[in-house]
Amino acid sequence: MSATLLHTPLHERHVELGARMVPFAGWEMPVQYDGVIPEHRAVRTDAGVFDVSHMGELEVEGPRARDLLQGALSNDLDKLEPGQAQYTLLTNEDGGIIDDLIAYRVGECSYLLVVNASNRENAYAWLKEREIRGSDVRDVSDDCALLAVQGPRAIERLGLPPARPFTFAEASIDGVEVMVNRTGYTGEEGCELLCMSEDAVRLWDAVLERGAVPCGLGARDTLRLEVCYPLHGNDIGPETDAISAGLGWACALDKDFAGVEVLRRVKADGPERRLVAFVMEEKAIPRPGMPIEAGGEVTSGSHSPMLEVGIGLGYVPAAAAKPDTELTIDVRGRPRRARVVKKPIYKRED
Amino acid sequence: MAAAESYPDDLKYHEEHDWARVEGDEAVLGITWFAADALGELVHFEPPEVGSTVTKDQSYGEIESVKAVSDVIAPLSGEVLEVNEQVVGAPETVNEDPYGNGWLLRIRVADPGETDALLDVGAYRELLASQ
Secondary structure (H helix, E strand, O other): OHHHOEOOOOHHHHHHOOOEEEEEOOEEEEEEOOOHHHHHHHHHHOOEEEEOOOOEEEEEEOOOHHHHHHHHEOOOHHHOOOOEEEEEEEEOOOOEEEEEEEEEEEEOOEEEEEEOHHHHHHHHHHHHHOOOOOOEEEEOHHHEEEEEEEOOOHHHHHOOOOOOOOEEEEEEEOOEEEEEEOOOOOOOOEEEEEEEHHHHHHHHHHHHHOOOEEEOHHHHHHHHHHOOOOOEOOOEOOOOEOOOOOOHHHOOOOOOOOOHHHHHHHHHHOOOEEEEEEEEOOOOOOOOOOEEOOOOEEEEEEEOOOOOOEEEEEEEEHHHOOOOOEEEEEEOOEEEEEEEEOOOOOOOOO | OOOOOOOOOOOEEEOOOEEEEEEOOEEEEEEOHHHHHHHOOEEEEEOOOOOOEEOOOOEEEEEEEOOOEEEEEOOOOEEEEEEOHHHHHOOOHHHHOOOOOOOOEEEEEOOHHHHHHOEOHHHHHHHHHHO
16 A cells, blocks of 8 residues: 555655654655654744645636636635635535635635645546636646644744735745745644745755754644644535534625535524534543534544643534533543533633 | 663563563563554553453553554453552653553462463564564
């Protein structure tokens, strides 16, 4: 199997650093270098760098690129000026989530979508089928490398000026031309650096030289879970709707897009179940698939390196979704108490 | 800090990467450096109750890292006399000192003859080399 796994341009660097490599969405990716917990803490206290070059990049261009995307994506694309980005969902006719992604308005008639590695083909095919005259969808993932540099000192270490979240600009970092996106998946300040594949090694070396700690997918998962960012394939998917998942804020229900009628109805009736965040009250680590006694199940669960307790996300009946509601989770046959908490689970005390 | 790789000469090993230190009719059980390293930083130990019985080659508890859950296999059968509460409170102790402070259980050995089926350090190292 391993012969068929894809490698990012930084594969050799990961191996040299002693990373533990694992298969992920068809790629061989570093899950950790020194350990999930020290990497996680580096991002919360200083700066860490993740190779996320497995993610997909789709370019959508043309005078009607906006029309194509406005009908396919849940958020209101017209809120974006060139140089701005937004979190948005690619939805199916049932209101299910084909992918969650970030849309960047690169120019008047030009957009870049950064999609999940596991959904790259689906997202591309979905948009390609719906292409209209005057819009062109291209998968440029193979030309691109993406490094997420995250943490309270990330921007300072990279020598970048401050900028608002969800904006982007071109810059040069130690001689490498990059697109600096003020986005991320950790809940920390920082950016995601998009560069040409052939420049990836030079950029990686420069970012490490500037003191960012190499971090793997393990820490990426615990970081996003602490701040309750959903993971497509776990917490959201083609069978789940945005309203139940708590992503109504990313849905412009006053415009037309695939599945909007379903979402309007769920919103009007109130969802039957909701994706909640919870913290274990007893020693136990929740894991995806564990049943929740009130009905529903855990969709993401792990140990929180900052809070040092088990934390998770899961769907529960709407009546059990209020903060402070006690839940019982079936941990391999053992009932363990948890408490619903307001999202995010972790927030830095300033 | 995680310990450096080591396999003490005075222990008996089980092929599921568990060790036993036999002391008279009692034994102390734990997991090997290899097992702890493969799992990564341990964050939870779900032990059996004191007074319960563990059975050779069967799971007596679970140990978890951030990413993974693993059964802990008993190298010997016997009654649980003591659970290492230091590991329950601070599971990373196993990564730091797998054969010392990171022990998991103390048992009363039910059948001393079972020890003969365990590996000595040489055989265990050969097993690791072959994997």
